[in-house]
Amino acid sequence: MEWSAYLSFLAIAAAVVLTPGADVAVVLKNSLMSGRRGGVAAALGVTTAVGIQGVLTAAGLGVLIAQSQPLLQTIRWIGVAYLAWLALQALRSAWRGEYSGLVDTSGVAARGYRQGFLTNITNPAVLMFYLALFPQFMTADMSVWWLGAMAMTLPALGIVQLVTLALVIDGASRWLQRRRVRRVLDSVTGVALGGLGLRVALQ
Incomplete structure (x- = not known):
C-alpha cells in the first residue's frame, strides 16, 4: 500500500468522523451529566x-459476522x-x-465508558463501513x-474529535449547566438518539 492510497483512505475516514452520529450524542450526554470525566x-x-x-474487519472476521444474518x-x-x-x-x-449540577462519583467514568462502548459496538453501520471501504x-x-x-485510523481520528x-x-x-440550556440540550440529544435508533431499526 502506498502513502497516496492511505491518504485517500484517511480523507474518507475523516469525512465519516466529522458526520455527527450516536457517538457524538452519547459523548454530549455524558459531558453534560458528568463533566470532562x-x-x-x-x-x-x-x-x-x-x-x-x-x-475484526482486518482479520476477516467482520465478513463472517456480516454474513451471519441472525447474529x-x-x-x-x-x-x-x-x-x-x-x-x-x-x-x-x-x-x-x-x-x-455535575455528577462527581466514582462510577462516572465507568458509566460513560460503558455507554460509549455499547452504543457503537451494537451499531452495524460501523462494521459495514469497514467492510465497504477496506476491500x-x-x-x-x-x-x-x-x-x-487502516484499522486504527477511524478510532484515532474519532478520539481526537470526541475528546475535543x-x-x-x-x-x-x-453556561451549559443553566436549567433552560440543559433542558434544550437534553431534548435535542434525546431526539437525536431516538432518531438514530429509528434509522438503525429501518436499515
Whole structure:
C-alpha cells in the first residue's frame, strides 16, 4: 500500500468522523451529566468499540459476522433498544428539568465508558463501513502494519474529535449547566438518539 492510497483512505475516514452520529450524542450526554470525566470516558468507550470492529474487519472476521444474518440482526436490535433507552433517559431529564449540577462519583467514568462502548459496538453501520471501504484499499501483498494502520485510523481520528468535544463542553459548563440550556440540550440529544435508533431499526 502506498502513502497516496492511505491518504485517500484517511480523507474518507475523516469525512465519516466529522458526520455527527450516536457517538457524538452519547459523548454530549455524558459531558453534560458528568463533566470532562464522563465525556472523555464515553469517548474512550466509543473508540474502543470502533477499534475492535476495525481489527475484526482486518482479520476477516467482520465478513463472517456480516454474513451471519441472525447474529447481525441480534446486534442491530440490541443497538436499537439501547439507543431508545438512552433517548428516553435524556427526554425524561428534559421533561423533569431537575438538575443538581455535575455528577462527581466514582462510577462516572465507568458509566460513560460503558455507554460509549455499547452504543457503537451494537451499531452495524460501523462494521459495514469497514467492510465497504477496506476491500478498495487492500491488496494481496499488504503488510500487517498497513492493515493495522487502516484499522486504527477511524478510532484515532474519532478520539481526537470526541475528546475535543468533551473538553469544549467542559469549558463552557457554567453556561451549559443553566436549567433552560440543559433542558434544550437534553431534548435535542434525546431526539437525536431516538432518531438514530429509528434509522438503525429501518436499515
